[in-house]
Amino acid sequence: MVGEVRGVGILSAVGMMRDPKALVSFEPEVQVGARPAASLFEHGIIGRAIPHGDILGFAPPSDHHPGQIDIIVDATAKSVDTTYRALKAEAAM
Known part of the structure; x- marks a missing residue:
């Protein structure tokens, strides 16, 4: 489901594709980007669903503590995986 991960420095985005x-x-009405963003927010991480394509963007603070980026990456992977499984169950994949 992940098409690409791109970024400059700690600014990054994850693009998701069928x-x-x-x-x-994905069709826009599926709103794939909003699903992992909502899941991340429940865990205290802000990932922005960018409406042009199904993109999840991040802009963590530049003064982050060691290990915080790993927490963001791990939580993102889990959120995308949960979204992927839900889409398969809904037959949207």
Whole structure:
């Protein structure tokens, strides 16, 4: 489901696609980006669902403590995985 991870410094974004190899996007009404963003927020992490494509963006503070980025990455992976499983169950994949 993850098409690409891109960023500059600690600014980053995760792009999600129905089929990353074939570059097939999700339909906008599925609102895939909002799902992991909501899951992350429940755990105290702010990831912004960017409406142009299903993109989840991050802008952590530059004065982060050691290990905080690892926490964000781990929580993001879990949130994207949970979203992927939910989409499969809903037959949106």
